[in-house]
Amino acid sequence: MRSSIHKRPEVSAVVKFELDRQVKYAGMLWLLAAQVVVMLPFVTVLPGWLVLVLLVSAAWRIRVLRGHWAQPSLTLKVGAVTLGIGGLVLSGFDPLSLDTMSSLLLLAFAFKSLEVIHRRDAVVVVFTGYFLVAIQFLYSQTIGATVYGVVCLILLTAALVAAHQTRPKKITAHLRLAGLMVLQALPLMIIVYLFFPRLPPLWAVSMPGGSAMTGISDHMAPGDIANLSQSDEAAFRVTFKGARPEQQQLYWRGLVLNDFDGRSWHQFSTQLSSAELLRLLQTRPEVPVSHAGEPLQKVEYDVIYEATQQNWLFTLSPLTKWNADAIMGFDYRLMAKQPLQAPMSLSASSVINARRGLRPEKMLRNITTKLPPGQNPKSLQLAEQWRGQVNSAPEYAAKVMEHFRQQPFYYTLRPPLAGPGNTIDQFLFDSKRGFCSHYAGSFVFMMRAVGLPARVVIGYQGGEWNEAGDYLTVRQYDAHAWAEVWFEDQGWIRYDPTAMVAPQRIEQNLQTAMQEEGSFLEQNLFSPARISWLSGLRKNWDSVQYAWRRWVLGYDEEMQITFLKNWLGEITVAKMGMMFATMFAMVLALWVVWLGLTRSQNKTAPAVKLYRKFCRKLEKRGLRRALDATPSQYAELAVRQFPERSEQILEATRLFECISYREDTQTKNVLLARLRTAVRQV
C-alpha cells in the first residue's frame, strides 16, 4: 500500500467537563476575614485561644494559597484536633452545656479554614458562621452586638459570593453585592418577623453561663449598696399605662432579707432546716386587701429588665397581676422562673396602697423577730426604754424614725468602716454616718428588739424620667434598702428611715442628695450622668436602647398579638395569611423594580443623558438640534447664536465627544464630572 498521506483525525475520548469548583484567592480572603470577625466576640465568653487556633490556621492557609507551604499532613491535623479538644476539656465547661457546644463548633470552624479547597468546604464554613452569629446573640443582645452581627452576615455572604466566582473580579465587588443582597433581604425579614407566630419553647434548654451576675445580690452587708451606687448602668425601664405615681412612691421592691447574723442581712437563716424552708417557700401570700374607706390606687405598667443572671424582679408592691413567667413568694416578692439571661419584659398591675399579710404565719413571725443573741446591748437597752414611753407599736416605730430625723445622722456614700461586733451600736451611737443599708438595717434591728416582726427590703427607689420616650429608667445607683414592719390589723407597713435623714434622696434622686458630699459616681468620673452636657445625649441614647428592648427584643407572643390587633383589628388565620401574602407581594414588587427586572427598563448612559440635557437647555433658548446634526455642527451653530456662552458650549461638546471615544474608564470618570459642570454652566 502506498504511504498513506491523509491526516488521520485524532480520536479522542469524551472528557467529562468539570465545573470550576475551586475556591479562588479572593474567595479565601473573604472567607478568612469573615471567620475572624465572626469569632472575635466569642473571646469574651469562651476560651480566647480558639481565636489563636483560627489565626494560625488562616495564616497557614494563606501560605498554602501562595504556594509557600504545603497542606498540613493528616497526623498534624489529627494531633491539632486532639489538642484542641483536650484544651476544651481542660477549660472546665460542663460537657453538655451550650458553652461546650459552641466551643466545639468554634474549634471546628477554626480548623476548617485550613481545609477549604472546594466550594463545598467554603459553603460549610459560611453556614457554620451563620449559625455562630445566631449563637452569639445568646450571649449579647445589645444594639452594638446586633450591628456587629449584621456585619458578620454581610461578610459571610461576601465570602459565599466570592467562593462562587468564576472570573477574576475586583475584590470589593463581592462585598458590594453581598451588602446589597443583605439590604434587599431586609424588608421581607421584617415582615416575616412581624407575622411569624411566636411559639413556646419546644424543650427546656440550659442557657449559656459565663457572664457575671449584676445588680443587687441576695444578701446585704453594710457597704454593699453603696458600691452599687457607683454604677450608672440601667437596671430596668418602665412605661406606665396610666398616671405615673409620684417619685416618692416608686419603691421597686425586689427581695426580702429576713435574717440578721450581726453583720449582714440574708434571706434566710442558715439554721433553718430545708423542710422548714421548703414549707415557707411554698406558702402562698395572702391576697392584698384594701384599707377601709381608702380608694385603691392602682398602677399599671410594663417593665423591661436588663439581663442580670439573677431571678429577682423589681415591682411596685403589692402586685395583683403579672404576665411573665414568674412566681410570687410568700413575702410578695416576684421571682422569674429562670435567671435573667436576656432582657425580660413584664406587664404588671399593682395596688400600691393595699394592705398585705394581715395574718402572717407563726413561723414567719418567728424568723422576722429573731436577733443574734448578746450583741448590740446599748441599742437593745434604748429600744426597751423607748417602748416603755409609748403606748402602741406604730407610735414606737414613729419614735425611732423621729430619732433618725432629729439626731445628727449623715447620709453618705463614704461610711466609716465598721469595727468587729456590735455594728448597730457603733452606727447608732458613734459614727451616725451611713448609707441606706445602715439605716434600714438598724431600723429593723430596733423593731425586732421590742419583738415587732420586721424585715429589710432591697430594691430600687425612684428612677429617671425620660420625657422624650415617656418612660422611667431605673439605674443601678437607684438601688435602695428600706424596712417593713408588721402591725396587728395593718399588716406589713413600709418604713424608709433614709427619708428621715436625706429626704432629697427619696423626693428627687441620689445625685441631689450627694451634691454636697460630691460622692455621686465618684469612682465613675466620666459617666455621662455626672457630666451635664452629656446628659441630654445619654437620655437620647437611653431612649433608643429602651425602644430596642421594648420593640425588638421584647417582641413576644403577647406583643405580637397586641401589635397586630392595633393594626389590623380582630385577628383570624385567614386575615393574617392574606395580610402576609399582600405584604410579600409588595416586597416582591419592590425587588422586581430594584433589581431592574421590569421589561421597560432602559437606562441611558450618563454621558448621553448629560448631552441631552445640554441640548434641551439650548432648545429652550430657541436653538433646536436637527436630527442629523453632529455634536460639532450643532456646537458651531450654537456658538454663532450665543457667542457669550461659546466657551462652555465648546467645552461641553468637546468633553462629550472625548468621553464617547475614550477607552479607559478611569479618565472617563474625571471627564464625566467636568462635563456635568460644563453643562450646568451653559
Add this chain to the structure above:
Amino acid sequence: MTRSSFVSDFFPEHMVKRFFPKHQGVLASKTARFHLRNIYVVPTPAGFGLIGIILLTLVAAINFQNSLIYIVSFWLASLLVINVLYSYRNLSGLQLELLGSEPCFAGQQCLVSLRASGKGDKESIYVGWKDIDLAMLGLAVVDEYTTDASAISTMEMQIAYPAPDRGRLQPPRLDIFTHYPAGLVVSWAYAHLDIQAIVYPHPQLMDENHIKGRGTEIAEDGRELAGGVSDFSGMRPYQEGDSPRRIHWAKYAQTGKLHSKVFVDYEQHDLWLDWAELLSGSIEQRLSHLCVRVLDLSEQQQSFGLRLPGKTISPDKGSAHRAACLTALALYPHHA
C-alpha cells in the same frame, strides 16, 4: 404506540410543549430566548443546606425565646428568596443563537458554535450538555459610561458533542444553567436548537486482499481534447494567428507552404472510487476505507468520482467535492 403519541397522551399539553417540542411538531429553531416562562429556579444542595441552617436557628430562637436569633433565621430565609431573583435575572433575557456545527469523523467530537447575546451583565452561565461538555458564558457591559445599559453584548463559544457513529447527528436539547451569585439556587433552562451535524465515517483502510485488482481505480484513457499541448496529432495549413513556433519548418522546406502542427490533450485518467470494487468487509469497513481514499485523493489534488449503491458523484476535485463525497459516505445508504 409511537413515542410521540405516548408523550402527548401521558403529559398535559403545556408540559409537552415545554419539554418535548419535537413531539409537538414545534420546530426547533436557530435561536432560543430565556424568560419567565422557560427559566426554572430550584435550590442547589447548598441551598437545601441553608434551609437546614434556617430551621436550626429557628428552633434555637424558639427554645431560647431570643428575638435576635429569630431575626437571623428570617434574614437568612429572605436572603435565600432574593437569591432566586438574582439567579433568575442572570439568565433572563439571554439569547442563544446557533451559528452552525462543523462536520467531524465518527469517534471524534462534533463542535457546535453558538452566539450568546443579552442585555447587561451575565455571569457564570454554563451552556452545553451536563456531564458532556459545557462552555462558560459571561457577558459584561464593557463601558458603562457611554454605552446604554440596555445595550446588547455578545459572546461566541463552541461546545463539543461526542459523535461515535457516522450519519446525521442531532444532539439533544442544550442545558443552560447558572449558580450565580452565591450557589444557593440554580436557574436552568433548555434550549431546543436545531443542531444538525454530519458525522463522516471513521477513516480506516481495509486489508489489500479485500480489494479487487489495483487497476480498477484507474479508469480508461479519456477522450481527446482539441487545442491541447501534449500529443502531436497532425498538421493543417497555416492560418493567421497561429504561433510561429508551431510552424512545421520541414514541411515548408519540402512544399514552400506554411503548415502548422496540431496537438491534443487527453482528459485525465479519471479515478473512480467504487463500492463494488470492495469485495468483502462490512458496510462500515467499506465506508471507512472509502473515506480514507477520499481524504488521500483530495490531499493529492486528484480528480475522482465516487460510486455508491444508489448514488454516484461524477469526478471532480476541490473541497466542495470532498465534502460532498464524505457526506455521501456519511449518509449511506441512499435510496435512489
